[in-house]
Amino acid sequence: MKTGNFYGIGLGPGDPELLTIKAVNTIRNADCIFVPKSDTKEESLALQIVEDYVGLKKIVTQIYPMTKEKNILDAAWKKSAEEVRDEVLKGHDVVYLTLGDPMTFSTYIYLLRHLGALLPNEVIHTIPGITSYNAAACFGNFPLLTGDEKLAVIPVPEDVASLRPVLELFDTVVLMKVAKKLDEVLFLLDDMGLTGNGLFASYIGQKNAFVTCDLLSLKGSGRGYLSVMIVRKNSNTSIG
Template identity: 40%
Template sequence: MAKIYAVGVGPGDPELLTRKAERILRQVDVICAPTGAADAASYALAIVEPFLDRARQEVLIQTFPMSKDAAELRPFWEAAAAEVAGRVRAGRDVAFVTIGDPLLYSTFLYLWQIFRESYPDIAIELVPGITSIGAAAAAAGIPLGIAAERIAILPATYAADELRRTLQEFDTVVLMKVSRVFDQVYGVLKELGLEKNGVFVRRVGSGEEEVVRDLASLVGQKLDYLSLLIVRKALHGC
């Protein structure tokens, strides 16, 4: 029976796909790719394009608006799940591609919930991918954790007091989705004396990759959505 593959395609460099991910992408019948707007390109699709055979494979673009309102998004998730389920039940294997890893802040997690609720008979295989976190740490030359050090990963949209507490309690903190709240985050870092202990990385693994260590230079700037900030208390020896 056909199945769904949730394929993590890495942060941006096609060479960072796993061999398993590439094999699955080449063999499935349908490639399903998410985008944030109907007229926007899919970043995940751009990563895997070199491995596709468009003469044989269907490429299905699905729109998931950038909203925090679950009730507003639910109809989009349900419609997307129905599209995929219909193809699987017709005997076609589907690969849903997602940047990074499918189990870390990915679009697929919302669909997975719908599939488990409404289509429990459909098999789903999760294919892990290299995360932007690991790739960004490599690009910046910063270890994420050594020995007994503690690591935290959280969306930068957390309230300032929660962010402050996390920065105080952990040795390394990775802040995802930092672009819209960078100035507030920088303010907290400066308050804690950590403004020189962070590295900002945008579009890691792509031709537009940028690593910025002078965080003050980013204050007041319009930053890329595909960016993160790594804050590490012990920068010496890195």
């Protein structure tokens, strides 16, 4: 039997209109769609984004535990990869949905590592998606880079003070996974005189999207969840 193909598809930040044409066509032509979902959520945002293109295809929901225990997570990813492999070896074209871009801070990468040992490389394909920080910058008309400027993309560390040399070295810094560290980040930016040079966005691409350049107004707001912050050394290129 002819082997099928596997497609990992980046869905972007949440707006169905930000899907690429290639992503839409691949979903429409697939035989089976794998949908990741955490064990704490009732519905999958990924499936909601592509619902207009799914039709009557076979849908397999894969539940992933919300834990940091590496052995538990690795076992879950291995099981998921084996389920995908079984469908591909049946000759089916398989799609795996993932938010954002598959190769940027994505748990999809862990699945890909296991698939690499189970399937030939020529049947594994990854389709890019728009990152949350790119979508946020465009939504807020906030330039990321011009000329020879340097960009850093970094998750907020446990020790927020360690961001200081990064903010000093790079022209633009994208802070991911702000979460509960929002107020600490704002304190650091205020201390460095950078609160007037940034953009904050949460739930970008979704109905409850929020974007602001008034960073100081965020103190005590608790808006860190599903958010991204972009900070520039030079405020002159800010349009929004």
